[in-house]
Amino acid sequence: MCAQTETLDTEPDRGAAPIRLDGLTKRYGDVTANDAVSFDVGAGEIFGYLGPNGAGKTTTIRLLLGLIKPTSGSAEVLGADIRDRRALTDVKADIGYLPDSLGFEERLTGRQVLDYFARMRGDERREELLELFRPPLDKRVETYSHGNKRMLGIVQTFMHDPDLVILDEPTSGLDPLKQDRMHLFLEEERDAGKTVFFSSHVLSEVQRVCDRVGIIRDGALVALEGVDDLLERSGKDVRVQLAAPVDEERFATAEMIDVEAVDRTVRFTYTGEPAALLDHLVQFEIEDVDIGDPQLDEIFKHYYGNDAEE
Amino acid sequence: MTAILRVESRKRVRGSVILVVVFALLSALYFSMFPGIQAEMDVIEEAFPAYMFDLFQIEELHTIEGFIAAEIYSFFWVLLVAIYFAYVGAGLISSDVRSRKMDLTLSNPVSRESVVLQKVAALWVPLIALNVGVPIIVYVGALVIGESFDPVALAMVHLLSIPYLLVCAGIGVVLSVVVDHPRTARAVALTLVAVLWLVDGVSRVDPDYERIGALTPSRYYDQTAILVHEEYALGDAGILLAAFLALLAVAVFVFTRRDI
Structure with a gap:
């Protein structure tokens, strides 16, 4: 998709970047899961976060959500410092998160799961989303296929109409038709002004939907460029x-x-x-x-x- | 913000119902036995060495109060229900972290303090179910076999057990935020509660261990004193309540500072 920045090594010139990482580092003993990662995600773009499995993509996302604390460096999400628990909790009303591994309350039905999240942050777009993504709402989540769980997760991510969505391997488990639907949906959301942080290990998917790409490998950001340049360079x-x-x-x-x-x-x-x-x-x-x-x-x-x- | 409390409360219903049914069956068993063996209780009391009775805090077996205190409360309530609360407490946080449910929960605008408190608050379900269901069963059971209970003492044996059960749950909750594996957290919690109960029992028998017993929660809840002697140790219940709040504070402190 169209890369909107021409000077790719400079950050997009936007007043308040929804996501801003500054030397974000996370170490587990000798293992450096994220090594001084710095980049900005501009408002209204789909930013692809590309890397092989185990490169540290999920670590970055969990740092951004305050689930784990950085060893050093920092980051801001919707203006909230991730080290400031209270501020981060407040902005989560405007964040949608689709984890790579979906931990739902298995005994609840899909509808009850959505009710649960709706009580915490609203669901004004629930019906609209359920027309695109249709998990069997009256069945218990424990009976769901991987794809149905993913669809329930997508509805959960977007139903409160967040300003920023963070997606960790969002299309894994979806059949190709649903993947296409998801990609199209993301483009529409981006055009409507939403910021999308899209983590994936699938190059073609990132090429297709993302405007800019950050490539992470062994915990370090190795490239940050427009998706067209990546294509040219990749052969x-x-x-x-x-x-x-x-x-x-x-x-x-x-x-x-x-x-x-x-x-x-x-x-x-x-x-x-x-x-x-x-x-x-x-x-x-x-x-x-x-x-x-x-x-x-x-x-x-x-x-x-x-x-x-x- | 009660979404978590609602879902957690719902999760506690099944276990609570099962426990009430178990107590109903146990009560039926003991009440049907009592008339037949009441007369022989003197013999039993003489047959066993005194320390056995001290260990389990058993007195006055030939009265319905003493019998029920011994058979239902001194073991099933003080140990098994306590273990249940420790077990549930130990799973509250650790199992959600393990299954990645906590990732989704904390992606909502809800603080970690609130998550812990709502999960613990959901223990109202087993607390109410057991402390309303079981005394009714015991009271009615006694009437059926032609005995009668002092309803105040029966109510107090339950009311004063709440702080005790909360302390056991609190031990579980602390383990739940410290230990990563829910299985380990649960195993340690229930072992710890069982060991504390044993230590308390042994410390009653052996004066050398008397002081160690002061560190065990069951020392501050004496079902026999309540049922047989109608002694209500409100101060002890206060100590237990304070201990529960301290454990809860520790759990919140740790959970708000750790990686999940």
Whole structure:
């Protein structure tokens, strides 16, 4: 989606960033779960927080919500310092949170769960959301599938019409149709002025919905850029099936990385222009071509090195 | 802000009903036995060594008050109900943290103090259910076999047990915020309450341990004194209540400062 900032290394120029991290650090003994993470999330943007599982995404989110205390550094959420418990509790009326692992009261029905949260922070958009996401409200949550739980979680996150939503792997467990619905819904919410913090380990999903992306690896922020730039820099995974075995020397170009040729199949990551690649390929007798998005790990390997220390 | 109190109260209903039913069955058993063995109680009282009676605070077994105090209150109430409260208390916070329910709960505009207090306040359900249901069962049971209870003493044996049960719950709640694993918290809580009860019993028998017994909650609740002698130790109940509030304060203090 449209990256709205052109000078990507500078922070969006917005008076009050809904989320502002300043050297946020969390250590558990020798393990540094978050290492001096700093970035701002601007009002009205969908900010993708991308990283492999275990990179420290959930730690950042739990720090922002005051569930755990930072070892050093700080952060502000809707203007409240996360170290100020009272201020943070107050602004939570305007925050929606969808955790990666949904801990509902299992014996309650979906409706009772929503009633429970409604008593604490309102539910003016409940009915509207239930038309988009339809968990079986009269059944007990313990009987829910993963996808139904996730939908109940989505309704719970948005039903009090918060200014800021924090989503931790929001589409996990949803079928592709519901994922699309969720992505579309997020774009509409963003256009209506909501700020969305979207954590995910799925590159294609972040590419699709997010305006800007922060990439976290081993607890450290390794990149912060517009989603278009990320796409340009990430290259494509290409697999070519040739009619006959080919000499790798002759086939490879400077834009190809990690070329692996086995018999008549060649795999590589392509970092150049798509048109140039197609021009190059037509010189060979080709049976099949598969061009896809690279794995997140591949991007890390090629563009951020294996050492994520700053 | 009573959303948590409501949901927590609902969660306590089933256990409370089960406990009342258990007491109804136990009462039926003991009341049906009493007329038959009442005459032999003198023999029983002579047959067992005195320390057994001291240990369980048993007196006057041949009266209905002494019999019920011994059979229902000195064991089932003072130990098993206490263990139930310690067990429930120990699960209040730890199990929610473990299951990540606490993440969602605390994403609401509700303070951690309020979460602890509402969860503890939900113990009103078993407290009321047991302390209303069981005395009615005991009172009616006595009437059915042609005996009668002093209703004031019966009411007091329950009223004064509330601070005692709250202290046991408080022990559980403190463990619930300190120990990460709900299973461990529950196991430690119920073991601790059982050990404290035993220590109290032993300290009554052996004068050398008398002073250690002062640290056990059951020392401040004497069901036999209430039922048989109609002695109502309000000061002791006050001590228990203060201890409960202190435990609650410790739990809130720890919970508001820890990572979850």
